[in-house]
Amino acid sequence: MSITMPVPDIATLQKREAIIAAMRAIVPGDGVIDEIDALRPYESDGLTAYRQPPMLVVLPDTVEQVSAVLRWCHSEGVKVVPRGSGTSLSGGALPLADAVLLGMGKFKKVIEIDYDERIAIVQPGVTNLAITQAVEGRGFYYAPDPSSQIACSIGGNVAENSGGVHCLKYGLTTNNVLGVELVLMDGEIVRLGGRHLDPAGLDLLGVVVGSEGLLGVVTEVTVRILPKPQTARAILLGFPDAERAGACVAQVIAEGIIPAGMEMMDKPAIHAAEAFVKVGYPLDVGALLIVELDGPAAECDHLIEEIDRIAAENGALTRRVSNNEQERLAFWAGRKAAFPAVGRLAPDYYCMDGTIPRRRLPDVLRRMEELSTHYGLGVANVFHAGDGNLHPLILYDANQPGQLDKAEEFGNDILRLCVEVGGVLTGEHGVGVEKRDLMPEMFSETDLNQQQRLKCAFDPLLLLNPGKVFPRLHRCAELGRVHVHGGQLRFPDIPRF
Amino acid sequence: MSDIKPQSAQDVCDALADAKRDGVRVEIRGGGSKALIGAPRDVRVISLAAITGVVDYDPAELVLTVRAGTPLAEIEALVASERQMLAFEPFDHGPIFGEASGKATIGGVIAAGVAGSGRVTAGSARDHLLGFTAVSGRAETFVAGGKVVKNVTGFDLSKLFAGSWGRLGAITELTVKVLPRPRVSATLAIEGLDCRASCSAMASALGSHAEVSAAARHPDGTTLFRVTGFEPSVEARCAMLPQLLGGHGAMERIDPTVADALWRDAGTGVSLHGEVLWCLHVPPGRTPEIIEKIEPLGARWSLDWGGGRIWAAVDSDAAPVRAIAQAAGGQAMLIRAPSEMRSTLSAHHPRPSGVAALEARVRRAFDPDSLFETERFLGEETTDAD
Ligand SMILES: Cc1cc2nc3c(=O)[nH]c(=O)nc-3n(C[C@H](O)[C@H](O)[C@H](O)COP(=O)(O)OP(=O)(O)OC[C@H]3O[C@@H](n4cnc5c(N)ncnc54)[C@H](O)[C@@H]3O)c2cc1C
Ligand SMILES: Cc1cc2nc3c(=O)[nH]c(=O)nc-3n(C[C@H](O)[C@H](O)[C@H](O)COP(=O)(O)OP(=O)(O)OC[C@H]3O[C@@H](n4cnc5c(N)ncnc54)[C@H](O)[C@@H]3O)c2cc1C
Numbered sequence: 001m002s003i004t005m006p007v008p009d010i011a012t013l014q015k016r017e018a019i020i021a022a023m024r025a026i027v028p029g030d031g032v033i034d035e036i037d038a039l040r041p042y043e044s045d046g047l048t049a050y051r052q053p054p055m056l057v058v059l060p061d062t063v064e065q066v067s068a069v070l071r072w073c074h075s076e077g078v079k080v081v082p083r084g085s086g087t088s089l090s091g092g093a094l095p096l097a098d099a100v101l102l103g104m105g106k107f108k109k110v111i112e113i114d115y116d117e118r119i120a121i122v123q124p125g126v127t128n129l130a131i132t133q134a135v136e137g138r139g140f141y142y143a144p145d146p147s148s149q150i151a152c153s154i155g156g157n158v159a160e161n162s163g164g165v166h167c168l169k170y171g172l173t174t175n176n177v178l179g180v181e182l183v184l185m186d187g188e189i190v191r192l193g194g195r196h197l198d199p200a201g202l203d204l205l206g207v208v209v210g211s212e213g214l215l216g217v218v219t220e221v222t223v224r225i226l227p228k229p230q231t232a233r234a235i236l237l238g239f240p241d242a243e244r245a246g247a248c249v250a251q252v253i254a255e256g257i258i259p260a261g262m263e264m265m266d267k268p269a270i271h272a273a274e275a276f277v278k279v280g281y282p283l284d285v286g287a288l289l290i291v292e293l294d295g296p297a298a299e300c301d302h303l304i305e306e307i308d309r310i311a312a313e314n315g316a317l318t319r320r321v322s323n324n325e326q327e328r329l330a331f332w333a334g335r336k337a338a339f340p341a342v343g344r345l346a347p348d349y350y351c352m353d354g355t356i357p358r359r360r361l362p363d364v365l366r367r368m369e370e371l372s373t374h375y376g377l378g379v380a381n382v383f384h385a386g387d388g389n390l391h392p393l394i395l396y397d398a399n400q401p402g403q404l405d406k407a408e409e410f411g412n413d414i415l416r417l418c419v420e421v422g423g424v425l426t427g428e429h430g431v432g433v434e435k436r437d438l439m440p441e442m443f444s445e446t447d448l449n450q451q452q453r454l455k456c457a458f459d460p461l462l463l464l465n466p467g468k469v470f471p472r473l474h475r476c477a478e479l480g481r482v483h484v485h486g487g488q489l490r491f492p493d494i495p496r497f
Numbered sequence: 498m499s500d501i502k503p504q505s506a507q508d509v510c511d512a513l514a515d516a517k518r519d520g521v522r523v524e525i526r527g528g529g530s531k532a533l534i535g536a537p538r539d540v541r542v543i544s545l546a547a548i549t550g551v552v553d554y555d556p557a558e559l560v561l562t563v564r565a566g567t568p569l570a571e572i573e574a575l576v577a578s579e580r581q582m583l584a585f586e587p588f589d590h591g592p593i594f595g596e597a598s599g600k601a602t603i604g605g606v607i608a609a610g611v612a613g614s615g616r617v618t619a620g621s622a623r624d625h626l627l628g629f630t631a632v633s634g635r636a637e638t639f640v641a642g643g644k645v646v647k648n649v650t651g652f653d654l655s656k657l658f659a660g661s662w663g664r665l666g667a668i669t670e671l672t673v674k675v676l677p678r679p680r681v682s683a684t685l686a687i688e689g690l691d692c693r694a695s696c697s698a699m700a701s702a703l704g705s706h707a708e709v710s711a712a713a714r715h716p717d718g719t720t721l722f723r724v725t726g727f728e729p730s731v732e733a734r735c736a737m738l739p740q741l742l743g744g745h746g747a748m749e750r751i752d753p754t755v756a757d758a759l760w761r762d763a764g765t766g767v768s769l770h771g772e773v774l775w776c777l778h779v780p781p782g783r784t785p786e787i788i789e790k791i792e793p794l795g796a797r798w799s800l801d802w803g804g805g806r807i808w809a810a811v812d813s814d815a816a817p818v819r820a821i822a823q824a825a826g827g828q829a830m831l832i833r834a835p836s837e838m839r840s841t842l843s844a845h846h847p848r849p850s851g852v853a854a855l856e857a858r859v860r861r862a863f864d865p866d867s868l869f870e871t872e873r874f875l876g877e878e879t880t881d882a883d
Contacts, residue, residue: 116700117782139706161649168646174653175624190851195780197805198610198621198660200828200846202856206623206656210649230706250557256580256677256727295708296737299730355645357558387647388558427647435650442650443640450639451652453862457855469651480865 002408003433005052005467008098012078016055019078023058023100026068031106033057042101045086045093046148047434049350049404054081054095061106063181063189063219070217071187073100079463080185082213084124084156087148089351090432092160092212092468099466102217104155110134111220119178119195120225124155124218128162131223140225143170146428147336155218161210163428165261165292165335168386170226172428174209181220182208185459195222207454212430213465215458229294232260233304234328237311238285238318242266243362245287248314249385250358252291255310257303259386261292263335266365268380269342269393273334276341281334282318289385290331335382339393342380346395350407354418355427358388367417368392375410377403389427390418416441431469439471453479500526500542506564506630506638506669512543513667513868514636522871525663527566527605533594535844535873537836545604548669556581559646560627562672565604572603576675584676585625586613592767593774593833604668610660614711614723614764617703617802623659625674631658631666634864644672657859662845662874665863679710679725683735684756687720687746692800693785695720698745699803700781705741707734713763714800721751721759764801766808766832771797773815773834777807779827790821816842843875 012019023032033039034056044051060066073080079099086093095101107123110131114120115138120131128149131142145164146152152162158180163172170176179193193205208215239245245264252259265273265288274281281288291307293300304321311319322328334341343349356364365381372379378395392414396407415425415435419442425435439448448470455462456476466473503509516523523541548566556579563572569587576582587606589598612621628642641654658665690698692714699712702722711723724734739748751759762768766776779787781804788798791809794817798809809818815831815838822829828846831839848856864870 114782115704116697117780118700118704140704161653163647171620171624172647172649174656175620184855188851190855191849192852194826195782196778196827197616197802198612198623198778200778200830201848201852202665202859203610203623203656203660204852204855204859206659207652207654209656210653227704227706227708229708253559253677254557256680258677295726296706296730296733298733299727302727302729355643355647357555357560357645359555359558384647388645389647423645424643424648425650427645428649430649431651439651442643446637447639447641448651450633450637450863451641451654454652454654454657454859457858457862 002405003050003437005096005433008096012098013055019076019100020056022072023056023069026072027058027060027065031059031061033059042083042086042095042103045083045088045091047089047091047094047432049398050091050094050433052095052097054101055098057101057103059103059106063183066102066183066217066219067187067189069100069102070183070185074186074461074463077461077463079466081465082159082217084153084159085127085151087152088156088160088430088432089353090426090430090434092430092432092465094433096467104153104217107155107219115140117195118225119222121220121222122154124158124221125153128152128154128157131225135225136228139228141228142176142223143226144173144176147339154221154223158209158218158221159211159213160428160430163389165263165384168262168384169258169260174206176224177205177209177221178224179222180205180208180218182216183219184216185461185464193222212432212469214455214469215464229260231297231300232292232294232328233300234290234292234322234331235304235307235311236318236320236331237289237291237316238282239287239289239314239316241286242365244315245289245385246358246361248289248311248316251310251314252307253386255306257306259291259303259307260294261290262384262386263290264288264383264385265335265338266381268378269338269382272341272345272380273338276344277333277337279330279334285317290335292328338382342393342395345380346378347397347399350394350396350411352392352394352411352414353389353426353429354415354423355387355389356418356421356423358385360421364390364417364421368414371410371413375406377407377410384427387427388423412438433468436469437471439469449474449479456480500544502544502547504547506548509543509545509548509667509669510632510636510638513632513634516541516868517634517636517866523868524871524873525608525667525869527602527608528568528600534832536839536875538872540871543667545602545667545669551575552670556675559675560644560672561675562644562670563603564670565668566602568599569601569603569606570599577678580678581675582678583625583673584615584619585621586615586619587611587622588613588765593765604671607659607671608661608663608668614713614760614801617712617805618710621659623656626655626659627672627674628655629658629668629671631668633666634866634868642672646674664860664869664874681728681731682723682725682753683731684751684753684759685722685724685735685738685748686751687742687748689718690714690720690745692788694745695800696781696784696804698742701742702738703803707737707741709738711760712803713760715759715763716769716797716799719759721763723760763799766799766810769797769799769808769810771810771812773811773813773838774832775809775811775815775818776830776832777809777822777827779805779807779822779825781805783825783827787821787825787827791818794818819846822846841875845874
C-alpha cells in the first residue's frame with residue numbers, strides 16, 4: 001500500500017499495559033480487548049487492502065464511559081480511532097498501531113420514536129436498516145439507504161454522510177439528521193441540534209456530519225423518518241451507448257422529473273450482473289438504466305409513461321416497465337448485486353467513488369477505457385446517474401506482484417480525471433486514508449489549512465482519528481500563527497484608527 | 498462609519514486585510530435587508546452588493562454558480578425561466594421591516610439561513626449550498642465544497658457558512674442546487690381549527706402518503722396544506738387528503754392566486770403587526786403548549802413547518818417568549834424590535850455554555866482577530882477561545 005500512516009509513538013506503545021488497565025477501570029467486563037488474536041477482526045474496515053491491528057479495542061456501552069475514555073486518552077496523549085460497523089470503503093476506521101480503537105457496536109438501542117414529529121432517536125450502533133425496521137410497522141422509513149444498510153451503523157453513516165440509490169430525491173444523511181449527542185476528544189459532552197429544525201448559532205451539526213470521526217464521537221442521533229411512499233415502480237432501459245443513456249437522464253431532469261432512483265451500468269457491469277443473478281438484463285446494449293419512481297400510484301403511472309417516451313426519443317433499444325413488486329425487485333437485483341458480481345470476474349476489485357458533472361459522462365468513460373488499456377486492468381462501472389456519482393470497479397489480483405499498486409494508480413488517475421472535468425474526489429464513501437493524498441488535487445494548501453483549523457477547534461491535540469482526510473496534519477499552534485499580510489491599502493480614504 | 502463597496506473578489510480580500518491591519522471590526526452586508534436584526538452598532542460595513550453576476554448555470558446539472566451580491570430576485574427570475582427554483586424558498590426580509598423588497602442578495606439569504614414554508618420537506622439554505630469561495634477573517638481567500646450535487650470531500654463547510662451571519666468570512670461566490678419547479682401547486686385549507694387541532698391535522702398530513710410539501714396555519718386561523726408535483730399526482734393526493742384528515746373538518750381548495758398571499762403571511766410573519774416579532778423554532782409536538790402560554794401575553798401568531806416554526810408578534814415585555822420557547826425544548830430568534838430591546842436581548846437564542854464555547858473556537862478558526870465580532874450578536878462576542 002502506498003499511503004503512509006503516522007509513525008507510531010514509542011512512548012505510547014511502551015505504556016500499553018497501563019493503558020489497558022486504565023481502560024478496564026472505565027469499561028468493565030468484556031469491553032476491553034487486548035489479545036492479539038482477538039484484535040485481528042478489527043484490523044481493517046471495508047477497504048481491506050489496508051490492514052493494521054489496533055493497540056487495543058474498547059467497546060463502551062454508555063456515554064459516560066465514552067466520555068471517560070476520551071478524557072483519559074486526552075490527558076495521556078493517546079490517539080483514538082472511532083469505529084461503527086467497519087464497512088467504510090475509504091479506510092476511515094482503519095486502526096493505528098498506537099491508538100485505542102473505540103468500537104460503538106454496543107450502542108444498539110432505539111431510544112424514542114415520535115410519529116407526530118416524524119423523528120427517531122437512536123444510539124449510533126443501530127444499523128441503518130434497523131431504523132427502518134423499527135418504524136415500518138407504522139408506515140414510515142428512514143430514507144438514506146446505502147447498499148451496506150444491513151450492516152453499517154447510523155453513527156458511521158453520520159460520520160461518512162452516507163448516501164444511497166434514493167438520495168437524489170431524498171438527500172444524503174446530512175439532510176435527514178436533526179441532532180446528535182457528541183463527545184469531544186477532551187471528554188466534554190455536547191448536544192448539537194435536536195428535535196426541531198434549524199437551531200440557533202453556527203451549524204456545527206452540519207460539519208460533524210461527514211467529518212469522518214475527526215471531530216468527535218457520536219453517541220446519539222436524531223433522524224427524520226418519512227411516510228413510506230404508497231407505491232414504487234421501475235423501468236429498465238437499454239441504450240446502445242452511455243452517450244444516449246446520459247442524454248436520456250438529462251432530458252428526464254430537464255422535464256422536471258426527479259426520480260426516486262436512477263442508476264446506470266456499463267457493458268461489463270451488465271454482463272457480470274446478469275451472469276451472477278440471471279434476471280434477464282439485455283446483453284446487446286452498451287448501457288443500462290434503471291429508473292425508479294415512487295409516490296401515489298397515479299404519479300408513478302404517469303411518470304413511468306413520461307420516462308418511457310423520453311427513453312424512446314433517445315434511442316432506447318429495450319424498455320421494460322415493472323408491473324408488480326416482483327418485477328421491480330428483479331430489475332434491482334442485478335444492480336444491487338453488481339459489486340459481488342463484478343467481484344467474480346477477478347480475484348479482487350477496488351471500488352472507486354468520484355462525482356462528475358453528468359454531461360461529462362461519455363467523455364469520462366472513454367478516458368477510463370484508455371486508462372484501462374494503459375494499466376492492463378479491467379474496469380466495470382455502476383453510476384448513480386441522477387447525481388453524477390460514479391463507482392468504477394477496478395479488477396485486479398492482489399496475489400500478482402505489483403497489481404494492487406497498479407490498481408491504486410489507476411484509481412487515482414480516475415479520481416484526478418473526475419476533478420479535472422469539474423467533479424470531486426468522493427461522492428459518498430469519504431476521503432479516509434484512501435483519497436487522503438489526493439486532496440491537493442481539489443484543494444489548495446490554504447483551503448486545506450482552513451479545514452484543518454476547524455479540526456483544531458474540536459480537537460487541538462489532533463488525537464482523534466489522525467492520519468485520515470488530511471495529507472499532512474499541521475500542529476494547531478503552527479496553523480494559528482497570524483500571517484503578516486503584504487498587499488496595498490486599497491481604500492485609503494476610509495477613516496482609520 | 499462609512500461603507501466600503503468592493504468591486505471584485507480581490508477587493509473584498511484587500512478590504513478585509515485593511516480592516517485587520519487597522520484593527521477595525523467589520524460587518525459583511527449583502528442587501529442589508531436584515532440589517533435591523535441584532536443590536537444597533539457602529540462598524541465598518543463591507544457591502545458585497547457590487548459582487549454580482551451569474552458564473553455558470555447548467556439547468557440539466559441542477560447547479561447554479563453565482564457571485565454572492567447578486568440580487569435574490571434576479572436569481573429567482575433566471576431559474577424560473579428554466580422552470581426551476583431554489584427549493585428552500587428563500588424570502589426577502591425587507592417587508593418585515595416595512596421596507597421595499599428586492600434588496601436581498603443570494604449571499605445574504607444563504608448567510609442568514611433563510612428558508613420558506615417548503616423547508617419542512619425540501620430543506621433549508623444549508624441543504625442547498627454545495628460549495629463557495631470566501632475570504633476569511635485572516636483575509637485569505639479559500640474554497641470549500643464543490644460544484645456537483647453529491648460530494649463528501651473534506652469537511653462540509655457549506656453547512657457551517659449557511660446561517661453563519663457573516664461571522665466566519667465574506668462569501669464572494671457560491672454554488673447552489675436548483676430543482677425543477679413543480680408543474681402544479683395546489684393549496685387545500687381547513688378553517689377554524691384551534692392550535693392543537695391544527696397541529697394535529699398538520700402532523701397527520703405530513704406523516705401521510707399524500708406527500709404534503711408544506712403545512713402552515715395562517716394568522717386568521719386557516720390551516721393550509723400544499724400539494725405539489727405533476728398534475729395527475731396532485732389531483733390524486735388532493736383527493737386523498739380530505740379522507741385522511743376527515744375528522745378535522747371540511748377541506749376547501751384555494752384559488753392559486755389567493756393561496757400565494759396566504760402562504761406568504763403564514764410563512765414569513767410579514768402580516769403580524771406589533772413592535773416585536775419573534776421567530777420560534779420548536780419541536781412541533783410542543784407547539785400547542787407554547788401558544789397557550791404566549792397568547793396571554795397578547796401574541797398574534799402564525800405557524801409554519803407543520804407547527805415547527807412559530808411567528809409571534811407582541812407589543813411589549815418580549816422576554817418571556819424566549820423563556821417559554823426554551824422551556825418547551827425550542828428556541829426564539831428576535832427578528833424585529835425597538836433598538837433599546839435589541840441592545841439587551843440577543844437576536845439569536847443563547848446556547849448552552851459548552852456549545853457556545855465550541856462555536857467561539859470555530860469562529861476563531863476562521864477569524865482569529867475577531868474581525869467580524871461586532872456588537873450585533875449580544876453575549877457571544879465576549880466568549881473567547883482559550
Ligand atoms: C458492500 C458495501 C456497500 C456500500 N454501499 C454504500 C452506499 O451505497 N453508499 C454509501 O454512502 N456508502 C456505502 N458503503 C460504505 C459504508 O457502508 C458507509 O460509509 C457507512 O456509513 C459506514 O458505516 P460503519 O458503521 O460501517 O462505519 P465504520 O466503517 O466503522 O466507520 C466509518 C467512519 O466513521 C467513523 N465513525 C463510526 N462510528 C462513529 C461514531 N459513533 N462517532 C464518530 N465517528 C464514527 C469512523 O471513525 C470512520 O471514520 C458501502 C460499503 C460496503 C462494504
Ligand atoms: C421578518 C424577518 C424574518 C427573518 N427570518 C429569518 C429566518 O427565519 N431565518 C434567518 O436566518 N433569517 C431571518 N431573517 C433575517 C434576514 O435578516 C434577511 O431578510 C435576508 O435574507 C438578507 O439578505 P440580504 O442580502 O439583505 O442580507 P443582509 O441583511 O445584508 O445580510 C444578512 C446576513 O448575512 C451576512 N452576509 C450577507 N452577505 C454575505 C456574504 N456575501 N458573505 C457572508 N455573509 C454575508 C450579513 O453579515 C448578515 O449577517 C429574517 C428577517 C426578517 C426581516
